[in-house]
Amino acid sequence: MTAEGQREPQVVVVGSANVDRTVRVDGFPRPGETVMGSELATTPGGKGLNQAVAAARMGAAVAFVGAVGDDRDGALLRDRLRAEGIVDHTVTVPVATGAASIVVDASGENTIVVSPGANHAIPTDHLDAVADLIGGAAVVLTQLETDLDVVARVLALASGTGVLTPAPVQNLPAGFLADVDLLTLNEVELATLSGQPDVAGVEGAMAAAATLDVATVVVTLGAAGAVVVTGDDRWHLPAPAVEVVDTTGAGDTFCGVLAAVLARGDDIEMAARTAVTAGALSVTRAGAQEAMPTADRVTVVHSPGQSPLAGPSSSATLLAWESRSTPPDA
Template identity: 50%
Template sequence: MSTDISSVDSASVDIVVVGSVNLDQLIEVVALPRPGETVQGGPVARLGGGKGANQAVAAARLGRSVALVGAVGTDQDSAGLRQELAAEGIDITRLAAVPGPPGQAVVLVDQQAENCIVVSPGANAAVGPPTVEAAARELAAAAVVVAQLEIPLPAVLAAARLARGTFVLNPAPAVALPPELWPLVDVLVPNRTELARLAGVPEVLDVAHAARLAAALPCPRVVVTLGAAGALVCEGAAYELIAAPPARAVDTTGAGDTFCGALAVALAEGRPLGAAARFAVRAAALSVERTGARTAMPSRAALERRTG
């Protein structure tokens, strides 16, 4: 008998992602525009996105069972986003529908594979504690719960309180975190910019500086993503730089989300943080070799073929 993958027993999933679902509109440009500048771009590609949805897709493609908690709208775009996520094998039972459009993002990608992104929250702004609390059973049963900051902070705090496994927070976009959230975070995964914002400094100068900043945060385990340089794993005062393998970069848009999804997979499989970060670095490196965020995320088979 066939099973509706949008309504499977979500209490049995390995990973629950609590976060945003967006429709991305991606435009390739020769160079990213400066303030006041207009640049000509290529065709507009409409792709599923949002940090929550992207990280859920990354984890699902790498072989773990995943549920997504969040919200989309009630329009045709939202229906399409639901279908895409269900087709990835993700449980969308707890993906609420609120009147209006989904979240949307405009993504510009230049010829050096760098990007800039503008996000309109749409339905994501309606994700609050009630949305999260409806998934309390799933959150308590999951080995890993992952959240980001493209949904309101009260929803993130509710997820952290309900998680019984490892709670991973990707603080993107970076904002000041409430004091009551910090003790609930098991693993924090910022990039350089987000680490600087959380630490209250203008920028991260180098790896040693990043390690000092991470050690000063009120979180015992921090993994700083460093793009082509790999990732910095900090556990207390100890730190390790994990180099990224060589990659033919085309588009870096989804690399951070691929990393977070892959890290969740490895942690759900019981790997130590350093080994989990190595797995995630390899997945992220492979993702930059194709255009788009979700479209570039590798399957487990593709990752194993590349890494052996």
């Protein structure tokens, strides 16, 4: 149910909500080494909540389903949902709110350790209570920071496009991907799920993605952009060159924007191109949600006469992007 004046959700995200505790360092410590870092920053995060925020900033009507603890961290996450205009379907459970410890080095790369907490305690009856919400959404997003049985139930309930981000990656039970319409993953996750020895680069990613039994697979390649494999069609979508500040949340930005563009009725080509641009923009600022762009900052221009799903077409597409000095409103 939505409040009076709110739009019915087009995108429903079921998944994790964490509080990110981030410190910046010159270089990652070696085993047994202690290094000095920046002041600790505490911000809302979690793959599920990140994806929901990214979709909402692209203009989609979004609902979030998850779990938080009855603690200060849980209140912080609910405040972020409210501030972003996301319909809040979180449930409070007697477990501490999930948290992530993030270290970012001088090049913008990161290491992340997640303590799942409440994210692993989403009650089954809560999913039953929101079954109509999930079933009525144009796009449903989920990840692997919650229990696998929760993810499987969500994908089974989805009647729109069911999207899975298999992160943190793990070996999945046989048949787990049967209800997945669109799989979005990076090269490390692709290597694990495909069992392929070499998924590096555009051609390697395309070949490995084609082995997965999912209708559409989108592989993010960092600075190289992304590849899309759907049926017999496969193509490469390059990313604009940017100055990297922090890669935290770039993949979640990609997934949320992809979902928002699909939900408004655009095809997978347009959705993926827009997501590549948004992901590139997100790494030009520090933080995850703090760096996610709004729709007015992301423009994808198609060359006249270009045919969607026509294969690799980097020269036929212009990616226009803008990096402003002020972050989007939180």
